[in-house]
Amino acid sequence: MTYSQKFFNSANESNPEGELAVNILVGNIIEIATAHANMLGIGNPAMAHLGAGWVLSRLTIEMTRYPKCNTSYVLKTWVENWNRHFSTRDFSVEDEAGNILGYARSVWMVLDMTTHDNFGLAHLSLPDESVCGEPCPIAPQAKHTEILPYLTSESNANPKALKANVPDAEYTFKYNDIDFYRHVNTVRYITILLNRYSLEEFDRNFVNRLELSFLHEGSFGDTVSILRHNSSPLDSAFSLVSHKTGRPVIFARLTLAPR
Amino acid sequence: MTYSQKFFNSANESNPEGELAVNILVGNIIEIATAHANMLGIGNPAMAHLGAGWVLSRLTIEMTRYPKCNTSYVLKTWVENWNRHFSTRDFSVEDEAGNILGYARSVWMVLDMTTHDNFGLAHLSLPDESVCGEPCPIAPQAKHTEILPYLTSESNANPKALKANVPDAEYTFKYNDIDFYRHVNTVRYITILLNRYSLEEFDRNFVNRLELSFLHEGSFGDTVSILRHNSSPLDSAFSLVSHKTGRPVIFARLTLAPR
Structure with missing residues (x-):
């Protein structure tokens, strides 16, 4: 079960090299994740009364090319896995012709907005069929180092x-x-x-x-x-x-x- | 002739006070202006072969309230006037219930991307009926001062x-x-x-x-x-x-x- 959205890469959102700026790509990745979670009934509006909300724990992006200025691109997202503590959500980026430009993998947790601790995902229920087996074909994130x-x-x-x-x-x-x-x-x-x-x-x-x-x-x-x-x-x-x-x-x- | 688009104000795009962040509002104002200009055939894709593109010359925003986090809002835009040198484009911001939250007025020019001079609007043609007489009910921008x-x-x-x-x-x-x-x-x-x-x-x-x-x-x-x-x-x-x-x-x- 994937969710897609089309975006236009304007001059305002392009980098000096005439491509989609990385910060804008990341912003739109978060926006489409938000829209999909809201559609599945597991987004922030569904838990606003708990004083909790989704935050990113890890993000990996791998791009072979970026959309050019004045072209459209499509972001797709799907839930790769889901447990009591974290959910992994993947993304693909396609150009206007449907060519894959890159992928992203993100790990999310729910933050208790009062204590700023991990609130957990146990209060949210996601039907099994919403979890898509499709893996994200980019290498896992390396362990962080001091x-x-x-x-x-x-x-x-x-x-x-x-x-x-x-x-x-x-x-x-x-x-x-x-x-x-x-x-x-x-x-x-x-x-x-x-x-x-x-x-x-x-x-x-x-x-x-x-x-x-x-x-x-x-x-x-x-x-x-x-x-x-x-x-x-x-x-x-x-x-x-x-x-x-x-x-x-x-x-x-x-x-x-x-x- | 107005053009509208609905946006969702996510936690990612909200300020620490739980409202739409001003920088995100301005980004979306530029995005909807771009989308409307492209639809009218006077956007950057229509003049990419000339090496020229729209840039902002002035921007005024007046807001009585901002959309809250986890709510939707609607941006509307219309061309207020148009001459050989500049075009004025206005915007309104409405909440989910259709209440007006604020307005914006923007003045645009076309930049020659090689010389970085004013390229002018003479090469673009905009049918008269695309120019909307509706004024923007906020005070004009004051003259800038040293x-x-x-x-x-x-x-x-x-x-x-x-x-x-x-x-x-x-x-x-x-x-x-x-x-x-x-x-x-x-x-x-x-x-x-x-x-x-x-x-x-x-x-x-x-x-x-x-x-x-x-x-x-x-x-x-x-x-x-x-x-x-x-x-x-x-x-x-x-x-x-x-x-x-x-x-x-x-x-x-x-x-x-x-x-």
């Missing part, structure tokens, strides 16, 4: 961790980064990550694969260190570590491919 | 200019700020402006009116001074002035109203 700051001394380093090999940057979460859950929004994390690259890098390369793990919530006014380990010029791992708590907020990997 | 930096000495000040009464801030345009035209995107300017406020300010107040004048294009890597003059705690004028050219990129006014 990234140590650029200036960590070797002696107190976790030997299994990556070590930042690019000087650390900083970012402070601002008003427009925060959404309904009063935490930093997924699309805004994508923005922060894309902004670590230059125009010239994206003129030469496109985002082939993006992995995002949400580890702890980021909140208004928090400053994070942006730790980055490049395993090659095209492969970067990122960890955003909160100054207030010392804990990572997200772990991400971005793999670029030459155009 | 804002002088916070530390300007009185002696060399333009006497007609506003003087920043809040210390200047700075922002450098990054990759994700830049769109298809390779200049800073309207929605990203809204983000930069909203980020000058605290969560607490928007918990107490909402954006009642927003005026935006696009004066010169902002480009990747440009740093701007954010000059701000508060005429009251709820009324701010902003000018973003490029360090490279010394010229203002945008002029904006934001009027908040208590919730």
Whole structure:
């Protein structure tokens, strides 16, 4: 049981290379997931009285091409699996001619909006026939790894961790980064990550694969260190570590491919 | 001749106060304008061979309320007027029950994407009956004013200019700020402006009116001074002035109203 929606890629939603911008793709992935969940009766409106709502736990996107500016594209979504704690939802992206441009896999949990704990999915019922066996043909997300700051001394380093090999940057979460859950929004994390690259890098390369793990919530006014380990010029791992708590907020990997 | 589209306001697109976020509203205003122009045969796809495309010159939004999270809303748009240089397009925002929540007025021009000059509208033909006489019942946008930096000495000040009464801030345009035209995107300017406020300010107040004048294009890597003059705690004028050219990129006014 899949759900589809057609989108038009306008100049406003295109990147400087004339393709659908990654942040807009992620926004539309979340919108179509929301629309499908609402249609199945398991969306946020169905549990507003419980003070709980769906949040992303993990997101993996793998694209071989992006829709061009002034063309339409179709997003399809289906529920891959469902248990008491998490639900996995997949997506495909097709161009106007029906060619597959890429896939996405997302893992969702329900957040208790008062305690900000995992509320669980036990209060929601999803008929078995709503779960589609179709797998998502992209590699599973790799386990997230600790990234140590650029200036960590070797002696107190976790030997299994990556070590930042690019000087650390900083970012402070601002008003427009925060959404309904009063935490930093997924699309805004994508923005922060894309902004670590230059125009010239994206003129030469496109985002082939993006992995995002949400580890702890980021909140208004928090400053994070942006730790980055490049395993090659095209492969970067990122960890955003909160100054207030010392804990990572997200772990991400971005793999670029030459155009 | 109006064109309407229904939207759902998800948690992902809501602000921390549980309403449609202003940046998302502006994005959807641009999307419905694009869809209507394409339908009338005067959109970017109709002039892609000319290397030209529509860009916003001015935008005014006035809202008495915003759609709540998990509700639908309807945007309507119509062409108010049309001449060889500019076209004015208006919008209304309605809630699920058909109550008017607010209006927007936008002025568009066509940009030559090679020279970045005004290409004009003479090559596009719009039947007279497509122009709707219906005016937009919000006040016209005020003329933009120079804002002088916070530390300007009185002696060399333009006497007609506003003087920043809040210390200047700075922002450098990054990759994700830049769109298809390779200049800073309207929605990203809204983000930069909203980020000058605290969560607490928007918990107490909402954006009642927003005026935006696009004066010169902002480009990747440009740093701007954010000059701000508060005429009251709820009324701010902003000018973003490029360090490279010394010229203002945008002029904006934001009027908040208590919730």
